Amino acid sequence: MDKIPSFSKNHDELKKGLYLCGTDHGVTTWDLRFKTPNGGDYLTPAAMHTTEHLIATIVRNSAHKNDIIYFGPMGCRTGYYLLTVNMDYSNVKNLLKESFALAASFTEVPGNKREECGNYLEHDLCAAKKDCAEYLEVLNSL
Numbered sequence: 253m254d255k256i257p258s259f260s261k262n263h264d265e266l267k268k269g270l271y272l273c274g275t276d277h278g279v280t281t282w283d284l285r286f287k288t289p290n291g292g293d294y295l296t297p298a299a300m301h302t303t304e305h306l307i308a309t310i311v312r313n314s315a316h317k318n319d320i321i322y323f324g325p326m327g328c329r330t331g332y333y334l335l336t337v338n339m340d341y342s343n344v345k346n347l348l349k350e351s352f353a354l355a356a357s358f359t360e361v362p363g364n365k366r367e368e369c370g371n372y373l374e375h376d377l378c379a380a381k382k383d384c385a386e387y388l389e390v391l392n393s394l
Contacts, residue, residue: 257273257274258273263289263290264289264290266283266285266288266289267285267288268285268286268287268288268387268390269285269390269394270282270283270284270285270341270344270345270348270390270391270394271283271285272341273333278337279321279335279336279337280335280336280337280339281333281334281335282333282334282335282336282344283331283333284331284332284333284334284348284387285330285331286330286331286332286383286386286387286390287329287330287331288330289328289330294328294329294330295325295329295330295331295383296329296376296379297329297374298374298375298376298379299376299379299380299382299383300325300329300332300380301325301371301374301375301376302361302375302376302377302379302380303325303332303355303380303383303384304323304324304325304332305361305362305363305364305369305375306355306358306361306362306380306384307323307332307351307352307355307384308323308324309362309363310351310354310355311323311334311347311351314347314350314351316336316339316343316347319336319337319338319339319343320334320335320336321335321336321337322334322335323335334348345391345394348391349388349391349392352384352385352387352388352391353388355380355381355384356381356384356385358377358381359377360377361375361377361380
């Protein structure tokens with residue numbers, strides 16, 4: 253089998269940040285790297301689940317909602333993927349800065365009822381907000 257593009261990158265060279273992965277079929281994939289790969293410090297499953305609920309809700313209600321295809325976690329627990337159309341690096345970075353700042357204001361997890369979520373008991377709003385605040389610092393440093 254062919255190696256998929258994300259496995260072709262040297263993860264020892266990746267740092268925290270925002271990366272363009274590529275564009276296929278008009279959809280651009282962005283790497284939101286929260287943690288240094290293989291650094292021993294990873295996002296917790298409950299916090300990742302909550303961050304996914306927060307940021308997916310925020311970006312899908314933003315001015316760019318028609319340009320958002322998907323937001324979700326990386327299996328390695330070092331960050332998230334954002335899939336978009338019609339957005340360049342500057343648009344994505346600005347949207348993410350606004351979104352991660354807004355996440356700090358949430359007092360409950362959107363879509364956190366049994367009928368809305370397949371694992372509604374596994375959330376950590378405090379840890380998610382901490383992770384979001386730390387990533388906002390990364391975005392502000394770019």
